[in-house]
Amino acid sequence: MTLTVRQIESAKPKDKAYKLSDGRGLYLFITKTGVKSWRSNYLENGKQKTMTYGRFPDMSLADARIAHMNAKNNKGKPETTGITFKNASDKWLKVKLPTITSKKSQRQFIYSLEEFVYPFIGDLEIGQIKRVDLTDVVLKIQEQGLLETAKRVAGRVTAVFDYAQDLGIIESHPANNLTRVLREKRIIKPMPSIPYEEAGELLTKIETYNETITRLGLLFLAHTFVRTNEIRYMKWSEIRDGKFWVIPAERMKMKKTHVVPLSEQALKILNEIELETGECEYVFASPVNSRVPVSENTFLFALYRLGYKGRMTGHGFRSLASTVLNELSPFSRDVIERQLAHKETDLVRAAYNRAEYLPQRIELMDWWSDWLLNQKNAVNH
Structure with a gap:
């Protein structure tokens, strides 16, 4: 039996997370905190994995069924949700920027993503981005001698992925502890010496x-x-x-x-x-x-x-x-x-x-x- 919009809206959180099936493998996952996301399971290399299509109500029931059908047509493997890193970043910035009081800092925040991140991964579907894609981004910044900028950008990229995960857009992500690939250059201070x-x-x-x-x-x-x-x-x-x-x-x-x-x-x-x-x-x-x-x-x-x-x-x-x-x-x-x-x-x-x-x-x-x-x-x- 398929779900109705009324059932979805009236579904309440319980002591444990639970699922409401919509049929053909698509289900609504409700966490203990009441977050609702559209998911399905699939096999990859003999192991069961979970595909998250999006979060309700940002993704409607009808859109979730379309996304699930596309995934099934791709032999059960996750297909792009249409949500790119740039899309997820825009959602995150709407929440993050109001917490930054300085307009100058807000502009610098946006500039760091537009200059160093979007040209490389902005158009990639966020669920398909791999760890190496992210390390390449921050290491490119470090190679320019901008170590502190690389650290800040790494933190912002991680925050975007965390937010996408909280929204149910992705189940997990490769951006954890991204700053560890950056290496402090040891600066040897020369001993004082006269001309x-x-x-x-x-x-x-x-x-x-x-x-x-x-x-x-x-x-x-x-x-x-x-x-x-x-x-x-x-x-x-x-x-x-x-x-x-x-x-x-x-x-x-x-x-x-x-x-x-x-x-x-x-x-x-x-x-x-x-x-x-x-x-x-x-x-x-x-x-x-x-x-x-x-x-x-x-x-x-x-x-x-x-x-x-x-x-x-x-x-x-x-x-x-x-x-x-x-x-x-x-x-x-x-x-x-x-x-x-x-x-x-x-x-x-x-x-x-x-x-x-x-x-x-x-x-x-x-x-x-x-x-x-x-x-x-x-x-x-």
């Missing part, structure tokens, strides 16, 4: 610092541009042939032995510091306790005291060297990167004899120290 035009002034100020070990440590850091921890834990036993500093792999970020050719100026600094710590294990031993290296912030705080807080750090000497060597020196990028990036492929034993680009790197370190000296002399004359 290279100010290098001479910095060196001049460092030479006025009144604590010997810290003063010499900063100068040695400038001439070798290694990481702060690498210089802190430098040992006298790591000096080889009187002209190379070989840093063991376990202390390197890349976990590979690194060779630092020592320029004439760098060796002069070591000769001076040897008078202070030559009997200690560490080259830059703490003035307070000579059995341990200087503290983690020794060099940083010294730069603060010299007036460079927020403008220069120990790591900043690496940035300074990278800029100058790449922009002003005659050396190839490969040679510069080997000295900066610490990529050695040699064994620890006698690594400095076979290190990649070692002859060029010796020249590079000499060139760098000469450049620093010239910058300092230019300030003092």
